[in-house]
Amino acid sequence: MAELLQFLLSGVTVGAIYALVALGFTLIYNASEVVNFAQGEFVMIGGMTTAFLYAAGLPVWLAALLAILAAVLVGIALNKLAVEPARGAPVLALIIITIGASIFLSGTAEIVFDKQFHRFPAFSGDSPIAIGGATILPQSLWVLGGAMAIFAALYLFFTRTLLGRAVLATANNRMAAKLVGINTGFVMTFSFALSAAIGALAGVLVTPITFTSYDVGVGLALKGFAGAMLGGMGSPPGALIGGLAIGLAEALTAGYISSDYKDAAAFIVILAVLFFMPQGLFGAKQVERV
Amino acid sequence: MRLSTKHATLLLLLAILALAPLLFPSSFYYRVFALIFVNALAVTGLVILLGFAGQVSLGHAGFAGIGAYASALAPVHLGLPPILALLFGAALSALVAFLIGRPILRLKGYTLAVATLGFGILVSMVLRNEAWLTGGPDGISVPALGLKDGLKDLGIKLKTAELWYWVSGIVLVLGAWLALNLQHSPSGRALRALHDSEVAAKTLGVDVAFFKLKAFVVSAIYASLSGSLLALMNGFVTPEVAGFLHSIELVTMAVLGGAGSVVGGFFGSVLLTALPQALTFFQEYKHLLLGLIMMLVMIFMTEGLVPSLQRRLLGRRA
Amino acid sequence: MTFAPAKTMAAALVAVAAFALTQPASAEVKLGSTLAVTGPASFLGDPEAKTLKMLVDQVNAAGGINGETVTLIQYDDAANPNNARTFATRLVEDDEVIAVIGGSTTGATMAMIPIFEDAEIPFISLAGAVVVIDPVKEWVFKTPHTDRMACAKIFEDMQTQGIAKIGMISGTGGFGKSMRGQCLDIVGDYGIEVVADETYGPKDADMTPQLTKIKNSEGVQAVLNPGFGQGPALVTRNYAQLGMTQPLYQSHGVASQSFIDLAGEAAEGVRMAAPSLLVAESLAADDPQRAVVLAYKTAYEGETGQPVSTFGGYAYDAFMMLKAAIEKAGSDDPAAIRDALEATSGYVGVTGEFSFSPEDHLGLDLSAFRMVEVKDGRFVLID
Numbered sequence: 002m003a004e005l006l007q008f009l010l011s012g013v014t015v016g017a018i019y020a021l022v023a024l025g026f027t028l029i030y031n032a033s034e035v036v037n038f039a040q041g042e043f044v045m046i047g048g049m050t051t052a053f054l055y056a057a058g059l060p061v062w063l064a065a066l067l068a069i070l071a072a073v074l075v076g077i078a079l080n081k082l083a084v085e086p087a088r089g090a091p092v093l094a095l096i097i098i099t100i101g102a103s104i105f106l107s108g109t110a111e112i113v114f115d116k117q118f119h120r121f122p123a124f125s126g127d128s129p130i131a132i133g134g135a136t137i138l139p140q141s142l143w144v145l146g147g148a149m150a151i152f153a154a155l156y157l158f159f160t161r162t163l164l165g166r167a168v169l170a171t172a173n174n175r176m177a178a179k180l181v182g183i184n185t186g187f188v189m190t191f192s193f194a195l196s197a198a199i200g201a202l203a204g205v206l207v208t209p210i211t212f213t214s215y216d217v218g219v220g221l222a223l224k225g226f227a228g229a230m231l232g233g234m235g236s237p238p239g240a241l242i243g244g245l246a247i248g249l250a251e252a253l254t255a256g257y258i259s260s261d262y263k264d265a266a267a268f269i270v271i272l273a274v275l276f277f278m279p280q281g282l283f284g285a286k287q288v289e290r291v
Numbered sequence: 292m293r294l295s296t297k298h299a300t301l302l303l304l305l306a307i308l309a310l311a312p313l314l315f316p317s318s319f320y321y322r323v324f325a326l327i328f329v330n331a332l333a334v335t336g337l338v339i340l341l342g343f344a345g346q347v348s349l350g351h352a353g354f355a356g357i358g359a360y361a362s363a364l365a366p367v368h369l370g371l372p373p374i375l376a377l378l379f380g381a382a383l384s385a386l387v388a389f390l391i392g393r394p395i396l397r398l399k400g401y402t403l404a405v406a407t408l409g410f411g412i413l414v415s416m417v418l419r420n421e422a423w424l425t426g427g428p429d430g431i432s433v434p435a436l437g438l439k440d441g442l443k444d445l446g447i448k449l450k451t452a453e454l455w456y457w458v459s460g461i462v463l464v465l466g467a468w469l470a471l472n473l474q475h476s477p478s479g480r481a482l483r484a485l486h487d488s489e490v491a492a493k494t495l496g497v498d499v500a501f502f503k504l505k506a507f508v509v510s511a512i513y514a515s516l517s518g519s520l521l522a523l524m525n526g527f528v529t530p531e532v533a534g535f536l537h538s539i540e541l542v543t544m545a546v547l548g549g550a551g552s553v554v555g556g557f558f559g560s561v562l563l564t565a566l567p568q569a570l571t572f573f574q575e576y577k578h579l580l581l582g583l584i585m586m587l588v589m590i591f592m593t594e595g596l597v598p599s600l601q602r603r604l605l606g607r608r609a
Numbered sequence: 610m611t612f613a614p615a616k617t618m619a620a621a622l623v624a625v626a627a628f629a630l631t632q633p634a635s636a637e638v639k640l641g642s643t644l645a646v647t648g649p650a651s652f653l654g655d656p657e658a659k660t661l662k663m664l665v666d667q668v669n670a671a672g673g674i675n676g677e678t679v680t681l682i683q684y685d686d687a688a689n690p691n692n693a694r695t696f697a698t699r700l701v702e703d704d705e706v707i708a709v710i711g712g713s714t715t716g717a718t719m720a721m722i723p724i725f726e727d728a729e730i731p732f733i734s735l736a737g738a739v740v741v742i743d744p745v746k747e748w749v750f751k752t753p754h755t756d757r758m759a760c761a762k763i764f765e766d767m768q769t770q771g772i773a774k775i776g777m778i779s780g781t782g783g784f785g786k787s788m789r790g791q792c793l794d795i796v797g798d799y800g801i802e803v804v805a806d807e808t809y810g811p812k813d814a815d816m817t818p819q820l821t822k823i824k825n826s827e828g829v830q831a832v833l834n835p836g837f838g839q840g841p842a843l844v845t846r847n848y849a850q851l852g853m854t855q856p857l858y859q860s861h862g863v864a865s866q867s868f869i870d871l872a873g874e875a876a877e878g879v880r881m882a883a884p885s886l887l888v889a890e891s892l893a894a895d896d897p898q899r900a901v902v903l904a905y906k907t908a909y910e911g912e913t914g915q916p917v918s919t920f921g922g923y924a925y926d927a928f929m930m931l932k933a934a935i936e937k938a939g940s941d942d943p944a945a946i947r948d949a950l951e952a953t954s955g956y957v958g959v960t961g962e963f964s965f966s967p968e969d970h971l972g973l974d975l976s977a978f979r980m981v982e983v984k985d986g987r988f989v990l991i992d
Contacts, residue, residue, distance in 0.1 A: 036401050083586050083590060086590045086591075087589065087590045087593065090589070090590075090593045091593070092347065092400050092401070092404075093341065093347055093542075093546060093550070094546070094589045094593050095589075096347070096349075096404060096542075097542070097543060097546050097547075097585050097589045098585065098586050098589045098590060100539055100543075100585065101543075101581075101582045101583070101584070101585025101586040101589065102582060102586055103582070104578050104581055104582035104585065105578070105579055105581075105582025105583050105585075105586060106582070107578060107582075108576065108577065108578025108579035108580075108581070108582055109579050111575075111578060111579075112575060112576065112579065219535075223408070223412075223535075226405060227405065227409075230401070230402065230405050234401065261420040262416065262420065264412070264416060265412075265413055265416050268408075268409035268412055268413055269409075269413070271405060271406070271409050272406060272409050272410075275398055275402055275405070275406050276394045276395075276397075279397075279398055279402050
């Protein structure tokens with residue numbers, strides 16, 4: 002029992018990060034119908050910038066704030082310089098553009114930062130907390146709490162604020178949103194900025210546990226993407242459930258089946274879902290108009 | 292004299308194959324061009340899938356991996372001579388493509404992309420983990436084809452790099468010829484129809500599922516042969532040959548040059564294979580430049596380099 | 610259809626030909642190198658490249674080798690064997706070097722070996738696996754200890770502690786997998802049984818599931834973690850988090866101060882078999898390696914501002930022995946250099962004391978490894 006609990010705690014911690022990355026995918030997809038393969042790089046920017054600023058002497062909270070700001074700027078630049086100019090391009094071109102952006106960003110990080118691994122201190126220490134025979138790090142609670150808070154805040158944002166509802170409207174029907182006076186260009190830029198901020202925050206929360214380096218982006222993007230597809234691309238609750246599910250599947254596979262094929266769990270789940278439920282768990286059924 | 296696309300492309304490839312060696316200052320260039328040809332072979336397959344049929348695949352290196360490891364393992368475990376191992380790999384890839392093709396090709400767009408991505412990653416994972424068979428991440432050596440010695444017996448002495456230049460070049464020309472034939476055949480037209488609109492094609496009686504599967508299987512065979520040749524050329528193979536990065540490189544080569552044509556795919560292969568060699572003084576900035584090129588070309592020349600340059604140089608659509 | 614593609618192709622060909630600038634022959638010693646400076650093995654290749662550059666500058670400032678300037682042509686293969694082979698071909702055919710130091714990873718090395726054997730150019734590999742020099746190849750040498758030796762040294766230490774049952778948790782990267790294989794091969798010779806055998810991926814963020822399984826295995830007295838990169842630091846943290854108290858042994862893949870920095874307090878008490886470079890200051894005054902090791906450490910840290918790396922040390926020894934061989938051969942002839950290299954005997958390097966022979970192109974024995982332990986955030990020698 003304690004063993005199972007340990008696996009679950011591990012899976013949920015890692016899954017929370019995947020969920021945040023998946024959320025980033027979802028936000029951008031909703032605003033612009035683009036799957037942003039560079040999503041993982043925001044997490045990397047958040048973690049690496051904080052680590053470097055902290056090493057340069059700033060307190061962690063200030064370093065984190067600046068790191069999130071840096072990620073937001075990168076997100077806006079990505080939208081303005083790479084995605085908007087390519088509006089209307091075929092899906093494949095957009096895939097190449099965002100993968101190219103991912104490679105570009107990690108290549109730049111390699112030079113601006115360095116090739117080593119980094120971390121900074123956990124927010125409330127490293128002493129593990131015992132829960133029913135299993136242990137969890139305090140920082141994991143920050144990660145879980147942070148993820149919950151972000152999802153809750155987003156829910157409120159989408160349902161209670163005008164800007165949030167404008168974003169939802171744009172996602173639903175771009176043309177109609179324009180017709181009622183919503184500045185859809187701004188909505189798109191805002192979605193990228195928000196997505197980047199969430200990714201960077203995820204990076205800040207998780208780096209004390211998992212460390213960071215210039216190339217962590219790709220792996221996170223793949224897993225986060227898998228989570229978003231599992232939950233249904235375009236559905237924020239889907240992103241949460243999908244990300245957590247991937248994390249849990251990984252931990253349980255490592256624990257009970259084979260640690261060698263732990264990563265395969267995510268992709269096998271994805272393939273199964275795609276074959277039997279292509280719209281994902283919570284996605285809308287796609288209707289192709291002739 | 293107006294040449295058809297098919298003949299012009301083949302003539303161009305043959306001309307390059309025959310004349311390029313005259314410009315080579317050292318046999319290193321044979322190696323670079325051999326790599327270009329081997330990549331172009333896989334990319335030609337992708338052009339069939341991506342360009343003709345319009346189906347995305349982000350995991351095609353998985354088939355290259357199957358071909359490469361078939362060349363490494365079949366002679367040792369199944370006692371096949373290297374030539375047959377190559378064909379065995381192609382047959383195996385075709386079989387796998389056939390089996391997973393039907394369910395996968397029902398998907399479209401991003402879902403198809405992630406499904407093929409998952410396939411590629413699973414293949415590379417198996418190759419990395421089953422070290423008892425594949426040698427694991429450190430790789431395994433590949434039994435030689437024996438061509439070099441065979442030719443020596445016939446009195447032709449070639450360096451390894453030169454030999455592979457000619458072998459891969461000839462295989463590429465054959466592959467291009469087959470692809471071009473396909474393009475201009477009823478099957479090719481069916482693929483173009485379903486690329487444009489699956490629904491319309493269906494209403495015209497085109498068996499969309501069958502043709503998609505055919506394109507998938509054929510492109511898998513191309514990728515497999517490319518992987519086998521690469522393994523034989525290097526004498527050594529590691530799981531990276533099936534990895535995500537390799538898949539992305541192949542797709543980028545196809546798309547950069549212009550995914551709709553064989554010559555576009557070849558040009559993309561030249562660019563992405565030769566550029567890192569030309570830019571070695573920029574080695575630190577390699578990734579940065581690759582990412583930048585990918586973004587810039589796709590933003591400003593969405594159809595790919597060849598069609599866009601054609602339009603600019605000629606002022607009309609080709 | 611027109612010849613427009615032909616035009617663009619011609620332009621491309623001209624560009625390709627244009628980057629071919631043949632170098633005129635000159636009185637210089639041309640050495641080549643292809644390392645994993647970027648990519649997943651960059652913590653191997655980066656210090657190696659920096660070390661080589663530093664040494665070449667030093668040697669040229671002191672007058673070169675045999676009075677000739679040393680030119681180092683350095684390529685980055687990113688640990689990709691395909692790239693490695695291409696650069697090896699380029700070094701041999703285009704750049705016309707007389708010797709090569711390189712191949713940070715086993716995969717890259719194995720892909721390159723046939724090129725050097727064919728072209729008869731001496732090659733010193735910086736890869737870890739035993740297969741590089743076993744069976745011996747005429748033109749191939751290597752400086753890093755084999756992972757087999759690391760296993761042997763660790764098992765020796767375990768034996769003296771009376772440990773008979775261990776758990777293993779290995780990284781699935783090349784280094785971890787190779788060392789795990791070698792360790793499983795020889796563990797029986799030391800009367801030790803492996804009762805738990807787990808793995809983790811190089812990019813994994815959490816190893817508590819695997820460690821939990823090991824924790825719950827009967828009778829585990831110690832745990833061995835072959836691997837490199839961030840994995841072992843995470844394993845060490847998770848180890849402490851789960852409250853596991855059995856001795857934890859790491860591999861020389863993390864023989865660097867940054868491992869301790871990343872693992873934090875959890876690293877206290879961790880043991881590993883490491884080259885003496887790691888404990889340079891605690892070496893006895895009469896230790897033959899002390900002078901060499903301290904000199905390299907000071908120079909490297911002064912030049913790059915980064916902590917010295919044992920991987921850079923492999924490149925250091927390779928270069929110094931090559932330099933000595935070229936001086937001894939007195940010429941640019943690769944065959945003479947190879948013979949001089951093979952005759953190296955008793956060379957005290959940073960990694961250990963090397964003595965090559967026609968049957969042994971590694972030249973090290975177990976004394977090149979020292980058992981070290983982490984105490985108060987630093988590595989200390991235990992003997």
